[in-house]
Amino acid sequence: MPDQVLARDGALLRETVREAGRLALSLFRTELKNWTKGASSPVSEADIRVNDLLEKRLRAVTPDYGWLSEESVDDDTRLGKHLVWIVDPIDGTRGYLAGREDWCVSVALVEDASPLLAAVFAPATDEFFFAARGEGATLDGVPVHATPGRELDFSRIAGPKPLVERLNLSPGEITLYPRIGSLALRLCRVAQGSLDAAFAGGQSRDWDLAAANLIVQEANGNMTALSGDKILYNRREVTHGVLVAAGSDRHARIVEHFRNRPSH
Numbered sequence: 001m002p003d004q005v006l007a008r009d010g011a012l013l014r015e016t017v018r019e020a021g022r023l024a025l026s027l028f029r030t031e032l033k034n035w036t037k038g039a040s041s042p043v044s045e046a047d048i049r050v051n052d053l054l055e056k057r058l059r060a061v062t063p064d065y066g067w068l069s070e071e072s073v074d075d076d077t078r079l080g081k082h083l084v085w086i087v088d089p090i091d092g093t094r095g096y097l098a099g100r101e102d103w104c105v106s107v108a109l110v111e112d113a114s115p116l117l118a119a120v121f122a123p124a125t126d127e128f129f130f131a132a133r134g135e136g137a138t139l140d141g142v143p144v145h146a147t148p149g150r151e152l153d154f155s156r157i158a159g160p161k162p163l164v165e166r167l168n169l170s171p172g173e174i175t176l177y178p179r180i181g182s183l184a185l186r187l188c189r190v191a192q193g194s195l196d197a198a199f200a201g202g203q204s205r206d207w208d209l210a211a212a213n214l215i216v217q218e219a220n221g222n223m224t225a226l227s228g229d230k231i232l233y234n235r236r237e238v239t240h241g242v243l244v245a246a247g248s249d250r251h252a253r254i255v256e257h258f259r260n261r262p263s264h
Contacts, residue, residue, distance in 0.1 A: 001083075001111065009062065009109055010132055013119050016057040020050050020105045021123035024090055028124060029099050042093045047071050050089035054107065058085050065109070068234060070207045076236075084110045084234045088207035092182030101125055106184040108210035113232040115214035120184050129188045129215050137191050137218035144192040146221035146247035152196070152254075158186050159199025163242060167257060187212035190245045191219035197246035197254060206238040212245070222251040226258050 001009075027046040034044035051071035059067065062085070066078030069087035078084050085107065090096050092103030101124035109117040120129040129144075131137040137144050147156075154174040157164055161176055168174050177195055180186040183204055189195040191212075200209070209223075210233050216223040223245035224230055231240060244254050 001116070006117075006132070010117050010130075012058065012061050013107060013109065013117050014128075014130060016054060017105050017107050017119040017121045018128065019057065020054050020089065020107075021121040021128075023053055024050050024096070024103075024105060025123040028096065032097065034093075034097055042097060043071065044090075044093060044097055046096065047090045047093055050105065051087065054085075054087055054089060054105075058087075058107075066234065068206060068238065070205065074238075078234060079236060081234070082112060083116075086110050086115075086206050086210040086233060088184065088211075091184045091208060095181035100181060102181040102185055104182050104185045104188075106182075106207065106211045108214060108233075110210055110233045113234055114230075115210045115233065118211035118214040120188050120211050120215060122182075122185055129191065129211075131211075131215045131218040133214065133218070135218065137215045139188075139192050144219050146190055146216065146219045147193045147196050148220075148247055148249060149196075150249050150253045152250075156194075156196040157198070158189070158195055159197075159244075160201040163199050163201060166261065167254065183208045184212040187223065187245045188215055190221055190223075190247075191215045193219075197244060197250055199245075200240070200243040202239075202241045204240050204243065206233050206240075209233075209240065209243070216245045220248060221245060222248045224251070224255065226255065228255040228259070 032044045066081030066084035088106040091106045096103040104122040108115045118131045158177040226242045
């Protein structure tokens, strides 16, 4: 991608996600219509309004790019696109509707299955994460880095407890970091160094992951399937298995652990 187009798209992404976050925040802790999608996924009118804003702003400037959003009907034409916006208007809707602050707007621009630009904005706490491939990751404009080392401190690891317990080689109860409702935000906490590692249980989707994946990678971390395989985006199947994010050395140790103990 030409540098000037990348710069344009980065500025567009920053501006649009901030605007979307302001809209979501203006509706936060108000009376909202909400309903359930599928088996148990909550959706509110805020999700739809934020999605509409993001789609209108981003597609006006980049009409040739593909579009994949949690709140839009999937359009197969995205599969033939070199560049695709992957969008979660409000990641952590359940927490959003409950009045908790652990939700965010998460948007990535994906190029040929890999994230190229990423923004994750948590408006309730005014935290704005941004990354461009090869240029590092920032929180509110300040560079962030995943924690170094290989040791495992369970109080600094977040994710489904039965999964994380498989890392524990000593008998006894472990205490994990308190649950973070938004998966994108949980993963970004690894990038900023407030968590040493984070897991995603199975059934996460492209829109939960793409932006945070780039932010973790650009913060000297790694995020992959538990097997160590790279996560690919904008495929026909957008659901992923168990994933782990951590600083690169710790990530390597965790992946090695699960390779050696696949069934315990």
